[in-house]
Amino acid sequence: MKENILKATDLKTTKSRLAILKVLEKSSVPMTAEDIYSIVVTDVHLSLSTAYRTLGTLSDKGILLKNLSQDGKTYYQINNHQHKHQLVCTLCSKTVPIDECPLTNMEEYLIRKTGFAITGHSLEFLGICPKCTENMKE
Amino acid sequence: MKENILKATDLKTTKSRLAILKVLEKSSVPMTAEDIYSIVVTDVHLSLSTAYRTLGTLSDKGILLKNLSQDGKTYYQINNHQHKHQLVCTLCSKTVPIDECPLTNMEEYLIRKTGFAITGHSLEFLGICPKCTENMKE
DNA sequence: GTGGCTGCAAAACCTTTGCACACAA
DNA sequence: TTGTGTGCAAAGGTTTTGCAGCCAC
Numbered sequence: 196m197k198e199n200i201l202k203a204t205d206l207k208t209t210k211s212r213l214a215i216l217k218v219l220e221k222s223s224v225p226m227t228a229e230d231i232y233s234i235v236v237t238d239v240h241l242s243l244s245t246a247y248r249t250l251g252t253l254s255d256k257g258i259l260l261k262n263l264s265q266d267g268k269t270y271y272q273i274n275n276h277q278h279k280h281q282l283v284c285t286l287c288s289k290t291v292p293i294d295e296c297p298l299t300n301m302e303e304y305l306i307r308k309t310g311f312a313i314t315g316h317s318l319e320f321l322g323i324c325p326k327c328t329e330n331m332k333e
Numbered sequence: 334m335k336e337n338i339l340k341a342t343d344l345k346t347t348k349s350r351l352a353i354l355k356v357l358e359k360s361s362v363p364m365t366a367e368d369i370y371s372i373v374v375t376d377v378h379l380s381l382s383t384a385y386r387t388l389g390t391l392s393d394k395g396i397l398l399k400n401l402s403q404d405g406k407t408y409y410q411i412n413n414h415q416h417k418h419q420l421v422c423t424l425c426s427k428t429v430p431i432d433e434c435p436l437t438n439m440e441e442y443l444i445r446k447t448g449f450a451i452t453g454h455s456l457e458f459l460g461i462c463p464k465c466t467e468n469m470k471e
Numbered sequence: 472g473t474g475g476c477t478g479c480a481a482a483a484c485c486t487t488t489g490c491a492c493a494c495a496a
Numbered sequence: 497t498t499g500t501g502t503g504c505a506a507a508g509g510t511t512t513t514g515c516a517g518c519c520a521c
Contacts, residue, residue: 228510243511245476245477247512262403263402263403267485267510269511291447297436298456309420309462311420311458312466313458314423315460316459318456320440322452347502380502381486382486385486385487389486
């Protein structure tokens with residue numbers, strides 16, 4: 196299955212690529228290159244550069260979605276057309292995935308209004324989670 | 334007026350700060366530190382570090398909104414409670430400001446659902462502008 | 472065999488920071 | 497005067513890149 200994804204985009208099947216795809220397929224939330232690398236490297240030998248290169252290539256091919264978050268790190272997720280956004284606590288970094296994306300209508304509106312071909316969007320909410328709110332009272 | 338903004342937040346009134354606020358008040362779109370610096374420096378002597386420090390301070394005080402864009406640069410805008418998002422062409426970087434923000438309802442929903450206190454959000458659309466679409470046909 | 476893939480180290484990029492000096496209050 | 501603000505240069509973190517060797521096809 197993962198092999199097919201690669202073949203369909205003229206990419207060679209390598210251990211690194213398969214391992215990276217496997218990790219992302221298992222994950223329910225977007226992950227950073229570092230996150231992915233540190234998991235994959237326990238199983239397969241690869242360098243951080245390769246992780247970055249692979250993630251970049253897969254994103255270019257549309258297999259992954261790539262998103263630079265407000266924390267300065269880039270998050271990757273499988274592009275299964277059910278992409279997820281995040282709500283991140285600015286104090287403890289607790290992250291809650293958001294399943295609903297309210298932007299489809301907005302995109303249609305922008306296409307009509309600006310003539311752009313819209314290829315994607317980034318959306319992120321920042322806040323303070325209940326636990327941190329509690330801690331602040333002490 | 335700009336002096337008052339600074340006094341109200343216990344910040345000293347300096348030429349750099351006034352000049353930076355002036356540039357942002359005139360702008361209808363969010364600007365990067367580099368953008369702001371290059372305009373201000375033609376008028377007032379300041380260093381890029383000062384620009385960054387000032388922008389950071391003003392953001393912390395809630396006077397500015399700070400937003401890390403998908404291009405890896407941080408954009409600043411006056412926080413006048415009518416914040417703007419952007420639609421950016423991934424080819425030529427043409428940027429269109431978006432006046433409507435569709436996320437107020439979404440935030441209320443997330444507060445109810447997650448218990449987070451939501452302090453902000455980032456939203457950005459990426460696409461290809463009409464001119465670049467035209468160029469690709471050639 | 473050949474071109475794409477990888478590792479390593481170095482560089483790039485934007486942003487932050489340490490320290491000594493300058494200036495607003 | 498005093499503590500905040502500033503300039504300069506150096507460092508910080510993440511990501512990208514050059515080059516030589518390696519591996520999938």
